[in-house]
Amino acid sequence: MSNLSTDRLCELAELYALGGLSEKEKAAFEQHLLQCEACRAQREELKGMVEQLPEAAEPIEGRRGRVPGNVSGSKVSGREAAVKEPAPADGEPLPMLPRGARRRAAYEADKAEGTEPAVSYESRSTKTRKQPAAPVELDAADNRPAGSAGELSRRTGRAERKSGYWRWMSAALSAAIIGLSLYGYQLKGEMKQLRTELASRTTELHGAQAQLGNVNKPAEALKVNQIVSLNPAAENIVSKGLASIVNDDKGTHLIVQAENLPELQTDQAFQVWLIKDNQPINAGTFYPHNGSGAIYYTFEPKDYDTVAITLEPDAHGEKPRGTLMLAAGLKG
Ligand SMILES: [Zn+2]
Known part of the structure; x- marks a missing residue:
């Protein structure tokens, strides 16, 4: 039994x-x-x-x-x-x-x-x-x-x-619900990731826009550090120039203007140098218009002892190779 x-x-x-x-x-x-x-x-x-x-x-x-x-x-x-x-x-x-x-x-x-x-x-x-x-x-x-x-x-x-039917329907539905839940969970995860990515991209975009806005903004509180007259390097040079070092919220800038410059021959160019202890830094190349020209150069704040303009055989020199035209000493 x-x-x-x-x-x-x-x-x-x-x-x-x-x-x-x-x-x-x-x-x-x-x-x-x-x-x-x-x-x-x-x-x-x-x-x-x-x-x-x-x-x-x-x-x-x-x-x-x-x-x-x-x-x-x-x-x-x-x-x-x-x-x-x-x-x-x-x-x-x-x-x-x-x-x-x-x-x-x-x-x-x-x-x-x-x-x-x-x-x-x-x-x-x-x-x-x-x-x-x-x-x-x-x-x-x-x-x-x-x-x-x-x-x-x-x-x-x-x-x-x-009834067994009910059991089977119930089991099948449970399986379907579990499947859908997992799928939904996966989708949720992907959505979350996409949102995070979007937020990150948006932040980047805002940063870029802010930077662009900064560039387009007029200089605020521009402070002139010093202005020096550029002196001819030789007696036969009639050119004159002015170098200004200014500060604003975007950095330190060198502005060099010159006039009465000689006409350039083919490939020739004027180049501006910032020099510290005989180590020249290329501050820019310019081609004058009617004998006048200018450059604008932004640099890390650093003490240079000399600013100079040279007449170069071409625009590609990394060091001065040509003739010194104008120069001035800078305050430390
Ligand atoms: Zn029985």
Whole structure:
């Protein structure tokens, strides 16, 4: 005699049809089938339902039942063992196991939710043994003998309420919802990243715009540091010039103007130098117009001792090579 009460065995019908019972439970249920007309009827009904389930509902990994040798003997955990496909009985092909496994999962979920499970898998033997045989009391209370037509309709009704279809729809919907949630989560992540990138780009743009605005802005609080007259380097030079060093919020600038400059020959150019300890820095090249020219040069604030204009053979010299035209000493 099984240690499971009849009432609880009746609730295993769906798991049985879906192949979700352990070997022990399956044996107990099959024993029970011999005595319970309601369960026999339900088994036939569920068998029809299971056969109609679309193949598409099967997990990709396929049926576990096709993998031989993992029903028993192999080292598997109790939980894993619980979802192994039971060996087919009476030559009757049992339905696909993954479905049974899922049905099992639903069963486990019920248990976790607090719904009284049909069987306690942890302490079945001790727990259920202590319980009085439920059906006797139930049937007595209903004043119906066990196995009567009343019980049959009651069992069938329960089967309908807990229809496998609902379980499958529920599982499929859950999978779809999980999939959509993950997709949504991924999208959210991407959106967040894009927003961060956009914010960063916007900041860069604002920075660039501010810089551009700075360039276009008129000089504020331009302070003249010093103005020196450029002196001809030779007596025959009639050119005159002026060098100004000014500061504003954009930096330090050298402004050099010159007039009465000689006409340039082909390729020739005037170049301006800032010199410190005989080390000249190229401050700019200019071509005069009607003998007058100017340059504007921004540099790091540094003490130069001399500013000079030379007449160069071309515009490409990095050091003065030509004739010194005008020069002036700068204050330190
Ligand atoms: Zn039954």
